[in-house]
Amino acid sequence: MTPPPNRTRSSTRRSRRATPSPSRVQWTGPDRVRVPVTDLGAHGHGLARHDGQPLYIPDALPGETVEVRIVDRVGDGWRAEVLSHLDPSPDRVEPVCPHFGPCGGCTLQHLRPAAQAAWKRQQIIDAVTKRGLPVPDVDPVVAIPPGHRRRCTLGWRRTARAVLLGFHGQDSHRLEDVHTCPMVASDLFVLFASLRALLEDITGAGDAGQAILTLTDTGADCTLTLDRPPTLAIRERLAAFAEDADLARLGWLSNGTVEPVVERRPPTVLMAGTPVRLPPLAFLQPSREGAEAIIEAVRARLPASDGAALDLYAGMGTVTFPLAAEGRAVHAVDENADSIAALSAAVAPGQPITTAVRNLDSDPVGGAALHAFEAVVFDPPRAGARAQATALASDGPPHIVAVSCRPATFARDARILVDAGYALGRITTIDQFPWAAHVELVAGFERRPAAALSD
Numbered sequence: 001m002t003p004p005p006n007r008t009r010s011s012t013r014r015s016r017r018a019t020p021s022p023s024r025v026q027w028t029g030p031d032r033v034r035v036p037v038t039d040l041g042a043h044g045h046g047l048a049r050h051d052g053q054p055l056y057i058p059d060a061l062p063g064e065t066v067e068v069r070i071v072d073r074v075g076d077g078w079r080a081e082v083l084s085h086l087d088p089s090p091d092r093v094e095p096v097c098p099h100f101g102p103c104g105g106c107t108l109q110h111l112r113p114a115a116q117a118a119w120k121r122q123q124i125i126d127a128v129t130k131r132g133l134p135v136p137d138v139d140p141v142v143a144i145p146p147g148h149r150r151r152c153t154l155g156w157r158r159t160a161r162a163v164l165l166g167f168h169g170q171d172s173h174r175l176e177d178v179h180t181c182p183m184v185a186s187d188l189f190v191l192f193a194s195l196r197a198l199l200e201d202i203t204g205a206g207d208a209g210q211a212i213l214t215l216t217d218t219g220a221d222c223t224l225t226l227d228r229p230p231t232l233a234i235r236e237r238l239a240a241f242a243e244d245a246d247l248a249r250l251g252w253l254s255n256g257t258v259e260p261v262v263e264r265r266p267p268t269v270l271m272a273g274t275p276v277r278l279p280p281l282a283f284l285q286p287s288r289e290g291a292e293a294i295i296e297a298v299r300a301r302l303p304a305s306d307g308a309a310l311d312l313y314a315g316m317g318t319v320t321f322p323l324a325a326e327g328r329a330v331h332a333v334d335e336n337a338d339s340i341a342a343l344s345a346a347v348a349p350g351q352p353i354t355t356a357v358r359n360l361d362s363d364p365v366g367g368a369a370l371h372a373f374e375a376v377v378f379d380p381p382r383a384g385a386r387a388q389a390t391a392l393a394s395d396g397p398p399h400i401v402a403v404s405c406r407p408a409t410f411a412r413d414a415r416i417l418v419d420a421g422y423a424l425g426r427i428t429t430i431d432q433f434p435w436a437a438h439v440e441l442v443a444g445f446e447r448r449p450a451a452a453l454s455d
């Protein structure tokens with residue numbers, strides 16, 4: 001492999017100098033230090049140590065020696081800024097986006113895709129073995145390429161001169177004014193410029209908020225946040241914007257409530273051919289291709305049968321509808337009442353889907369209620385599903401499939417299931433977040449026969 005050009009020069013393009021912020025603990029070491037980078041941290045920063053103190057270094061890769069200056073205290077260590085890369089890694093590549101560095105949207109564009117995939121796969125193996133489980137079989141990464149993200153949350157701020165619209169820096173409140181973004185789907189990115197123009201018209205200096213964009217199958221849904229209700233003049237401008245941009249829906253979020261200001265078409269997402277109406281701000285898998293990969297990996301871990309399935313943390317039914325389409329009766333549970341209402345409303349007459357709104361952390365499905373199912377799928381948020389996994393450990397069905405966006409909590413929950421007699425099968429890694437440090441996985445568990453437990 002040919003190493004990229006030497007970067008002993010200052011790397012200002014990607015690391016516009018951050019101003020050190022005051023912190024209680026002061027750095028007492030030298031202004032500049034040279035350190036070897038030993039690993040990548042959970043946020044995609046290079047990890048190093050100086051005098052035993054951890055350093056977290058954006059734009060630094062394992063194997064590199066970098067010269068850095070300390071910027072700020074962070075957690076148990078220090079955030080540092082690269083002044084020069086002394087011996088660039090062969091896995092270093094030129095980032096494709098001019099916003100890489102200041103923009104917090106991507107943290108790994110400087111790492112060769114194959115090395116990103118290997119790192120993500122290794123995150124899963126490390127998390128599982130750290131819990132004392134054997135090294136799992138982890139399939140090669142299913143990578144969803146950039147340009148497929150169908151949702152994003154942009155920050156915006158009106159300064160005296162202009163509207164800034166983009167993503168916040170990784171470790172700062174600084175807003176990068178984004179004029180290109182290879183990560184999001186082009187049908188979403190095309191809205192950035194007209195959104196900026198809209199915000200120029202309807203906001204005043206000092207205003208700030210978010211624009212939450214989702215590309216549904218019937219067009220874009222946009223929710224703007226501002227801490228005051230829209231005036232009549234603003235409503236008219238919003239209606240014109242929705243028309244010009246051909247939005248499906250435009251909402252306004254203030255005081256914790258979303259008002260649907262304009263709805264030109266119902267914003268719906270097809271789940272196994274069933275259109276489900278997207279509630280404002282509801283969870284949706286970040287790409288259609290990623291959702292399909294998850295569904296395929298879940299299906300592959302279930303027996304070919306029509307046994308009843310329990311879909312826990314079901315959201316709007318990404319997994320529910322495909323399982324029902326196979327002839328299974330599916331019971332879908334989620335704490336988000338809007339998501340469950342959307343899922344229920346989409347169920348066709350005779351479709352064998354039932355639903356419940358339930359907090360599965362404080363009130364997991366357990367005991368005899370689990371005996372009605374041949375299989376359980378659970379897909380919790382990053383915190384994982386400790387209470388639900390404990391309930392499954394005692395009374396779970398023969399087949400369990402876990403979908404997870406955080407290897408550490410997955411491994412904790414997996415350990416609970418394995419200790420109760422489940423065997424962990426192959427793990428599929430799905431990368432819906434190229435250039436970011438997120439890792440997603442699907443794993444199957446089979447209850448081992450009682451005789452095998454004494455082995």
Ligand SMILES: C[S@@+](CC[C@H](N)C(=O)[O-])C[C@H]1O[C@@H](n2cnc3c(N)ncnc32)[C@H](O)[C@@H]1O
Nearest residue numbers: 313314315318334335336359360361379380381
């Ligand atoms: C990663 S999403 C998965 C949603 C769905 N399975 C999908 O693929 O679209 C996690 C879901 O967990 C739900 N959730 C979060 N905390 C919960 C809790 N304590 N009890 C039940 N559901 C919860 C969220 O509302 C969200 O729908």
